[in-house]
Amino acid sequence: MTSPTLTRRGLLRGAGTASVLASCAKPNADDASNAPAVSDATAPAEIGPGAVSVAFNLNGKPATVQVEPRVTLLDALRIDLGVTGPKLVCDRGACGACTVLVDGRPRNACMMLAHDVAGANVTTIEGLGAGDSPSALQAAFVRHDALQCGFCTSGMLTSCAALLQRIGPNGAKLTAQTVREAISGNLCRCGTYPHVVAAVLEVAGATPLSKAAVTP
Amino acid sequence: MSPKLLTLGFADQLTSVEVDVPAGEPPPWDGVSSLEVVGQPVPRIDGHLKVSGQAVYTFDVRLPGMLWAAVLRCPLPCARIKSISLGRAEKAPGVKAAMLLAQRGDRIVFAGQDIAAVAAERPELARDALAAIEVEYEALPFVVDTRSAAKPGAPMVHEAAVRTRKTEGDEPSAATAAGSEGNVRKMPDSRRGDASKALKKAAFVHEASYSTQVQTHSALETHGIVVRWDAKDKLTAWCSTQGIFSVRDELAEIFTLPVANIRVITDFIGGGFGAKFGASAPGTRLGFIAAELARKAGAPVKLMCTRHEEHVCTGNRPDSYQDVRIGGDAAGRLVAVHVRSIGTAGIGTGAGIGRNAFSVYTKIPHVLVEASDVFTNAGPGTAMRAPGHPQGAFAIELAIDELARTMKADSLRLRIAHDEHPVRKWQFQQGAERFGWTEARAKSAAARGKATRLRTGVGVAASIWGDFGRGGAAQVTVTIGRDATVEVKNGVQDIGTGIGTVIAQVAAEVLSRPVESITVRIGRSEHGPSVGSGGSTTTSSVTPAVRNAVEQAKTQLLALAGELFGVAPREVVWGPDGTASGGGKSLTFAALCKKLPGEAIVTTATRAKTFGHHPMSFMGQPMQQIAGVQFAEVEVDTWTGLVRATRVLAMHDCGRVMNELTCRSQINGGIILGTSYALLEERVLDRDFGRMLNANLDFYKIAGAKDVPEIEVVLTDVYVGNNSTGAVGIGEPSTIPTAAAIACAVYDALGVPVRSLPITPAKILAALGRVPGAGVPT
Ligand code: FES
Ligand code: FES
Numbered sequence: 001m002t003s004p005t006l007t008r009r010g011l012l013r014g015a016g017t018a019s020v021l022a023s024c025a026k027p028n029a030d031d032a033s034n035a036p037a038v039s040d041a042t043a044p045a046e047i048g049p050g051a052v053s054v055a056f057n058l059n060g061k062p063a064t065v066q067v068e069p070r071v072t073l074l075d076a077l078r079i080d081l082g083v084t085g086p087k088l089v090c091d092r093g094a095c096g097a098c099t100v101l102v103d104g105r106p107r108n109a110c111m112m113l114a115h116d117v118a119g120a121n122v123t124t125i126e127g128l129g130a131g132d133s134p135s136a137l138q139a140a141f142v143r144h145d146a147l148q149c150g151f152c153t154s155g156m157l158t159s160c161a162a163l164l165q166r167i168g169p170n171g172a173k174l175t176a177q178t179v180r181e182a183i184s185g186n187l188c189r190c191g192t193y194p195h196v197v198a199a200v201l202e203v204a205g206a207t208p209l210s211k212a213a214v215t216p
Numbered sequence: 217m218s219p220k221l222l223t224l225g226f227a228d229q230l231t232s233v234e235v236d237v238p239a240g241e242p243p244p245w246d247g248v249s250s251l252e253v254v255g256q257p258v259p260r261i262d263g264h265l266k267v268s269g270q271a272v273y274t275f276d277v278r279l280p281g282m283l284w285a286a287v288l289r290c291p292l293p294c295a296r297i298k299s300i301s302l303g304r305a306e307k308a309p310g311v312k313a314a315m316l317l318a319q320r321g322d323r324i325v326f327a328g329q330d331i332a333a334v335a336a337e338r339p340e341l342a343r344d345a346l347a348a349i350e351v352e353y354e355a356l357p358f359v360v361d362t363r364s365a366a367k368p369g370a371p372m373v374h375e376a377a378v379r380t381r382k383t384e385g386d387e388p389s390a391a392t393a394a395g396s397e398g399n400v401r402k403m404p405d406s407r408r409g410d411a412s413k414a415l416k417k418a419a420f421v422h423e424a425s426y427s428t429q430v431q432t433h434s435a436l437e438t439h440g441i442v443v444r445w446d447a448k449d450k451l452t453a454w455c456s457t458q459g460i461f462s463v464r465d466e467l468a469e470i471f472t473l474p475v476a477n478i479r480v481i482t483d484f485i486g487g488g489f490g491a492k493f494g495a496s497a498p499g500t501r502l503g504f505i506a507a508e509l510a511r512k513a514g515a516p517v518k519l520m521c522t523r524h525e526e527h528v529c530t531g532n533r534p535d536s537y538q539d540v541r542i543g544g545d546a547a548g549r550l551v552a553v554h555v556r557s558i559g560t561a562g563i564g565t566g567a568g569i570g571r572n573a574f575s576v577y578t579k580i581p582h583v584l585v586e587a588s589d590v591f592t593n594a595g596p597g598t599a600m601r602a603p604g605h606p607q608g609a610f611a612i613e614l615a616i617d618e619l620a621r622t623m624k625a626d627s628l629r630l631r632i633a634h635d636e637h638p639v640r641k642w643q644f645q646q647g648a649e650r651f652g653w654t655e656a657r658a659k660s661a662a663a664r665g666k667a668t669r670l671r672t673g674v675g676v677a678a679s680i681w682g683d684f685g686r687g688g689a690a691q692v693t694v695t696i697g698r699d700a701t702v703e704v705k706n707g708v709q710d711i712g713t714g715i716g717t718v719i720a721q722v723a724a725e726v727l728s729r730p731v732e733s734i735t736v737r738i739g740r741s742e743h744g745p746s747v748g749s750g751g752s753t754t755t756s757s758v759t760p761a762v763r764n765a766v767e768q769a770k771t772q773l774l775a776l777a778g779e780l781f782g783v784a785p786r787e788v789v790w791g792p793d794g795t796a797s798g799g800g801k802s803l804t805f806a807a808l809c810k811k812l813p814g815e816a817i818v819t820t821a822t823r824a825k826t827f828g829h830h831p832m833s834f835m836g837q838p839m840q841q842i843a844g845v846q847f848a849e850v851e852v853d854t855w856t857g858l859v860r861a862t863r864v865l866a867m868h869d870c871g872r873v874m875n876e877l878t879c880r881s882q883i884n885g886g887i888i889l890g891t892s893y894a895l896l897e898e899r900v901l902d903r904d905f906g907r908m909l910n911a912n913l914d915f916y917k918i919a920g921a922k923d924v925p926e927i928e929v930v931l932t933d934v935y936v937g938n939n940s941t942g943a944v945g946i947g948e949p950s951t952i953p954t955a956a957a958i959a960c961a962v963y964d965a966l967g968v969p970v971r972s973l974p975i976t977p978a979k980i981l982a983a984l985g986r987v988p989g990a991g992v993p994t
Contacts, residue, residue, distance in 0.1 A: 079278075084272070084275075089437075090523050090912060132264075145259065148487075148713070149484070149712030150484060154269050157267055186920075189434055189436050190885045191885030
């Protein structure tokens with residue numbers, strides 16, 4: 001266990017990731033509740049409980065927030081930075097509505113702490129193209145009506161953007177099954193899935209290089 | 217009224233029908249109108265905002281000085297409050313206001329009921345403060361299980377009589393309760409002929425019990441409201457609602473304010489499905505709490521439900537336990553149906569089973585449908601996408617299939633023979649061919665005969681709904697400016713169907729202008745009265761009003777052109793690009809608008825009461841009966857019980873299709889919701905503690921991308937002659953038959969029925985007798 005990452009689950013239990021693992025083996029590890037929030041050696045020094053500042057790159061620009069260590073990345077984005085594209089729906093990693101890219105990888109922002117992304121590149125839906133200059137993927141979402149109420153759309157689209165980036169030049173080989181896999185963590189109550197799959201397949205086929213598909 | 221000859225009907229069954237069209241209505245669009253924009257798959261006009269995170273939902277509203285509220289909820293299913301105090305909550309860090317929502321001595325009737333609330337500078341500080349509120353409860357006897365609650369001697373949920381709560385999401389009806397006995401409250405019967413007598417004489421009788429689960433709406437945006445007092449007697453509310461004007465009226469009533477002093481804003485809403493009518497949710501007084509905290513704190517307050525709250529106190533689809541008896545005669549006809557159902561809407565009312573058993577197969581001469589509400593100590597049920605209907609459809613359709621097997625009858629032919637709706641009969645027939653029904657049935661029968669491990673099965677079920685579109689309710693204002701801008705305004709909310717886009721299409725159609733040139737303003741009360749999005753009435757209530765208002769504006773433009781050209785207005789020709797010409801002269805739309813004597817033309821119109829219902833009325837009432845049929849295919853692993861819906865063919869009527877693209881989206885949504893209901897979703901209450909065990913989205917399963925069948929949608933344009941655009945609703949009809957068709961398909965695959973939703977692997981194995989030591993459940 002060498003990750004210096006604070007996790008929300010670990011923190012909320014008053015124990016770091018290492019002691020969470022330990023508690024699996026030792027049922028009585030609850031006694032460790034006095035342990036510092038981060039207990040492995042490579043972790044940064046203990047912070048909090050008051051607000052502490054954290055800096056990262058947000059949609060290509062530097063951002064700094066002053067938040068308590070318990071504040072999730074999602075809350076920091078939405079409440080402190082006013083970036084409201086990512087949504088809070090389940091608050092426990094089950095729905096994908098809060099999906100953002102952290103160093104290019106799709107992550108559930110409700111399951112990370114703001115302090116987890118210190119120094120990282122965070123991209124939200126707002127960073128994937130704006131209304132007046134949409135990316136090819138965004139335009140395809142609109143064309144295929146891959147959205148209804150739109151509340152899942154930010155997360156859904158971010159997952160799809162990550163998929164297109166991941167497959168790179170092999171877009172033409174993308175199958176519906178792979179798209180469904182990629183969005184299997186994104187719930188949509190309105191039932192947009194078939195249109196989402198159609199939109200992604202079209203973009204993948206039309207633009208073999210995913211770069212063009214996900215950046216404006 | 218003036219009688220007009222309209223071309224009505226569908227497919228190859230178009231006929232001339234005389235319809236009494238109210239004075240002032242433009243000639244309704246019918247089967248021979250050729251439209252350019254209406255019906256086309258026009259992408260949503262606000263799509264770019266939703267794909268870029270720029271759409272601002274209630275949940276996204278941020279106001280200067282805004283506070284966050286949190287509500288303390290009762291952890292017990294039934295309790296008396298022995299003592300209660302805000303304790304240190306008022307002084308807790310960041311807290312600006314706190315209030316009690318229950319008093320000493322109050323009897324609390326479900327786990328999740330409002331107890332107290334606070335507003336603080338951040339959401340986590342509000343939640344922290346709740347922990348400082350001191351409440352002592354005396355636990356009281358409770359009951360959360362429907363069948364136990366219906367028994368004599370069960371703990372009483374309510375001590376006094378209960379009023380039926382009606383919302384715009386309820387199917388319009390005159391239902392009044394007939395008094396209660398214990399926790400059981402009977403609803404009015406639906407009856408024709410004498411079912412008991414006919415069943416006694418029937419050659420074949422099938423009798424079985426069917427049950428359905430409680431489903432929660434699980435809209436992704438939870439219920440929520442932001443309230444800002446703009447003056448002592450004036451407020452603005454941003455609300456995640458499907459009924460802007462019911463929010464306004466409720467707040468006006470609570471705070472005794474004139475409605476004109478309340479602004480309600482719902483620019484975007486993250487789903488509703490029937491649970492979001494009003495400032496409050498069915499089981500929590502959100503509107504009152506937010507507004508009162510805002511008043512106390514002197515600052516705007518945002519109150520959004522957590523996912524847990526959303527599951528327990530904002531409504532649900534009630535469950536049902538239906539005892540069905542159905543009989544057939546020696547000649548292969550269905551003769552009688554008797555359904556007796558109980559279901560729970562928790563502490564609320566409305567656990568009916570819809571119209572399917574009574575009103576689809578109307579050639580069955582003897583039918584009796586009885587239904588009762590059973591009170592339980594659980595959050596109130598409320599309207600959910602086609603209230604009652606999926607429950608009712610499931611039981612009656614599966615029962616028909618089971619009887620058909622005894623009668624050695626073809627279940628599809630049996631349905632067609634007993635249905636009188638010409639559109640639905642056509643859908644059954646066309647659909648069967650398209651779906652490959654006969655071949656699929658033969659294939660599943662062969663696999664059953666060989667007892668193979670992997671089976672497929674197919675089933676079919678019907679949908680019924682009424683054209684409840686309302687006359688006079690939506691007032692649409694159209695402004696055509698001297699600068700040739702066209703603005704259409706109405707205070708309707710877009711629940712996700714894309715009503716704004718359809719509004720633009722209708723205006724574009726009438727004026728022969730591009731869709732992009734129409735500005736649509738919706739989602740705010742100040743844009744003028746409108747309907748709630750309930751009963752599948754939005755498109756049919758709003759689009760005729762749009763057409764009528766735009767036609768009036770166009771009439772003024774034609775008069776102006778006539779004047780300029782020196783000809784009579786009716787001699788002016790309106791060209792395909794909106795150019796007016798006559799008397800050898802012509803003016804483009806922009807040039808004509810420039811000649812307006814005033815700033816702009818402003819017209820306001822509504823739609824008339826429905827004036828037609830060709831080819832089939834709903835329940836003998838003067839409104840169209842909306843028809844639909846769905847075929848489903850499932851794949852079942854008989855060793856593991858794993859079941860998947862693999863294919864759905866949906867044949868639907870929604871009058872004139874207004875936008876093919878968004879219409880398909882709605883139908884996809886209905887099917888996916890129905891699939892989820894059939895196979896995955898179930899609210900689980902702990903009988904011993906009376907609390908919901910899966911009030912989240914990891915253990916309350918809703919369909920994900922991999923649970924979705926291949927969907928084919930066939931839209932049947934039906935020209936009804938009901939209003940000036942011919943629109944009727946589709947949101948609800950499209951979810952009614954899905955679970956029933958899937959259940960019938962599972963029966964076809966296995967040869968034994970699973971009579972309980974959701975159809976889980978465990979139930980499949982039990983039905984196959986593959987659970988050691990367990991009998992076959994009924
Ligand atoms: S809100 Fe983060 S996964 Fe659901
Ligand atoms: S579009 Fe409404 S939840 Fe996906």
